[in-house]
Amino acid sequence: MNISSFSYEQFFHGHSVMFIVPHEDDEINMAGATIYGAIQEGLEVYVVFLTNGDYEYTFDVRCNETYQMAKEIGLPQENIIFLGFGDFIGHEIIQNKSAIITSRANHNKTYGFDFASLVMNETQPYSWSGIIQSLIDVILHFKPDTIIATDYDTHVDHRLCTFTVACAIEWIIKYTEFRPQFLNGFAYSTGYETVDDYYENNLLSTVINKRALPSNEFSTGNPTLSWVHRLRIPVPYDCRNRELVTNPIFKAMAAHMSQEGYKRGVRLINGDQVFWRRRTDNLVLYADITVSSGEASYLNDFLRFNIANVKLNSYNPEDYMWIPTIDDMERKVHIAFNKTTAIQVIQLFGNVYNTYNYCSIRIEMSNGKQILLKEITYMGQGISYIFDEPVSLEWIDIYIDKQCLGLSEIELYSNNNDIYDYCHILADNQFMYDWVVYPGEKIPMITPYIESLRKDMITYGESIRENSYRWLINNKYVDISALQSTIERELSTSPLQLRLESSDGLVFCESTIRKGSFKDWCSLKWNQLQDKLAYIRIKSKYKQGYKAAQAYKQGGI
Structure with missing residues (x-):
């Protein structure tokens, strides 16, 4: 269970x-x-x-x-x-x-x-x-x-x-x-x-x-x-x-x-x-945006991509991206807030197609600091820069080099999201509940899914978040380095109770894993056959x- x-x-x-x-x-x-x-x-x-x-x-x-x-x-x-x-x-x-x-x-x-x-x-x-x-x-x-x-x-x-x-x-x-x-x-x-x-x-x-x-x-x-x-x-x-x-x-x-x-x-x-x-708390949606050239409205329209003809499966950057003109040497986006605003997360989206060209983006801020993102290969699925702490800003300027076609959406957030954390135990990356290892099968690799550690996109700047979760086998704590070997050593026809929990024990997931006998496998296949017959009848x-x-x-x- x-x-x-x-x-x-x-x-x-x-x-x-x-x-x-x-x-x-x-x-x-x-x-x-x-x-x-x-x-x-x-x-x-x-x-x-x-x-x-x-x-x-x-x-x-x-x-x-x-x-x-x-x-x-x-x-x-x-x-x-x-x-x-x-x-x-x-x-x-x-x-x-x-x-x-x-x-x-x-x-x-x-x-x-x-x-x-x-x-x-x-x-x-x-x-x-x-x-x-x-x-x-x-x-x-x-x-x-x-x-x-x-x-x-x-x-x-x-x-x-x-x-x-x-x-x-x-x-x-x-x-x-x-x-x-x-x-x-x-x-x-x-x-x-x-x-x-x-x-x-x-x-x-x-x-x-x-x-x-x-x-x-x-x-x-x-x-x-x-x-x-x-x-x-x-x-x-x-x-x-x-x-x-x-x-x-x-x-x-x-x-x-x-x-x-x-x-x-x-x-x-x-x-x-x-x-x-x-x-849905993107601050750019109600900021003032000006650009050195091109169509600024694409940058805060809540659309990371668009298409003129939905019967086609190709995406024209001109349908959804701010693209500076060829003669624009500045290639700049200026974002101004109507009051001093706390910013912790910067997310940028671009061409959905990977052109495999390295590009650079420079971000200048009203506090006198700047960020240089180098060797960016792809922004179609977003890149994110996260400050360790929110910074108070009146404006942000974003400059793209000529290797970067343009931007489709700019998203700024005042915090790194108040994520509801939960976890689940994975068996070979499958969400695991009551897992049986039948004859001839390999023991699956047991790993954690932890929502607070999941990334939405490629991320820069943020300090590495440590995994503070811990493992228990049959109510005994096991070091993560010994988890897999312990499971492989102790696995038998009696279920092993696995528990993954946060350091305070408030976030947790429990599952079981056991060896299945040939009789168990025959029983499984018999039940599946009966199930298929029930399906045919209904x-x-x-x-x-x-x-x-x-x-x-x-x-x-």
């Missing part, structure tokens, strides 16, 4: 969390176990659907399936919010931001229990501004402590979700006092299109399916996010259930019968969920639901 100090309430910085997804089924693809765990812990969970999912099927079909999904995981029906926009309109909306689009379902304004009509008393047009306004309205109406939104992948509506949510968050930060925590996750490459690994010997962690990425040049669908820097959280006990058809993730996904969700349970049940955090029910949905099909892709 795994025991951990992890708390959804502390992780979400409060008692409420909002999930914003493009379609009815993306909530489970992106964050099913997280939604379930938050509900089980008693948090207020809202799920917001950007579109009505009405490209192939009527809204009634997608709506009823969503209500059934909610029953399976205990989500109150009143916490389901439909924004009511058309399915598969992402390309047209982004291509022509001033136009009102008519969807395949022949609608050009929100409908179907849409939030704009029910709460704001006025529908919104199918337009760029209409979507952003609806997002602003729903976020400010509920004011969740944390927002988790679907990030950029191969579907045009997922790409639309990425950009419109970012623009809504930008507006909220610039013009209101509300500062939610903001996370992103993927619905396709780590969910809908990830690998079938449920029947491995031990429960494995989430992986990204590289075949599902829009480009093989990047490690995730979003070119500014690195897989190595992902944030990982554990999943609840029920969602680790090795009986597929009774697992709440399978049942919730299978409720989306028109999408044949029952086929994807073996992809979605893993030992962790992965997200990326985006801070599959006919979901197939019938899928066939019934075809009567409401409107045609489509």
Whole structure:
């Protein structure tokens, strides 16, 4: 049995969390176990659907399936919010931001229990501004402590979700006092299109399916996010259930019968969920920015990259970057604050493509100090400079050399983030719960995942943070240098109790590891066979639901 100090309430910085997804089924693809765990812990969970999912099927079909999904995981029906926009309109909306689009379902304004009509008393047009306004309205109406939104992948509506949510968050930060925590996750490459690994010997962690990425040049669908820097959280006990058809993730996904969700349970049940955090306290968003040449507005628009045509998988720097003109010898950004401001973190983003050219950046500050960052090879996924203590500044000047094309975003923070710390034990980098080493398998390498030590990007300046965590085996402290050898020496068919804890013992994770016999392996495979037979028996029910949905099909892709 795994025991951990992890708390959804502390992780979400409060008692409420909002999930914003493009379609009815993306909530489970992106964050099913997280939604379930938050509900089980008693948090207020809202799920917001950007579109009505009405490209192939009527809204009634997608709506009823969503209500059934909610029953399976205990989500109150009143916490389901439909924004009511058309399915598969992402390309047209982004291509022509001033136009009102008519969807395949022949609608050009929100409908179907849409939030704009029910709460704001006025529908919104199918337009760029209409979507952003609806997002602003729903976020400010509920004011969740944390927002988790679907990030950029191969579907045009997922790409639309990425950009419109970012623009809504930008507006909220610039013009209101509300500062939610903001996370992103993927619905396709780590969910809908990830690998079938449920029947491995031990429960494995989430992986990204590289075949599902829009480009093989990047490690995730979003070119500014690195897989190595992902944030990982554990999943609840029920969602680790090795009986597929009774697992709440399978049942919730299978409720989306028109999408044949029952086929994807073996992809979605893993030992962790992965997200990326985006801070919402960037001081540059309300600072005065001037540049020696080029377009300054790109530097504080909350968009680290952009694209003019979401059907393409190439990114033109001119669509999202401040690029000084060729004759600009100064190549300077001046950031002025309206009052003396404490700064501890400087983050810079640039061209998402790696040109493999070394460049240098000089940062001058009003306190007379300067920073020189040399031999920078890549800024597409960000670089960070962290002062040991905050410095009080009135302005900052940033100079880039000619080897640096430009910058896409500048982010300044007054502190090095108040991170909620938690930990987990890893077995060969898999989130470990009750691990069995079966005959013929190697003993896994046991290492820690410690959130406070995780890096969001390449970091300069900061003093090295020491790992103050300690290990126990069967309630006895073990030096980290002897951890692996002790496990290998003492491992037997009786479970070893492993505990990873902070120096004060308040942050901890416990897991077990043992040797499995040949009989254990046979029992595992027998149970998996029985599980597959149970799936075959219940599959006919979901197939019938899928066939019934075809009567409401409107045609489509």
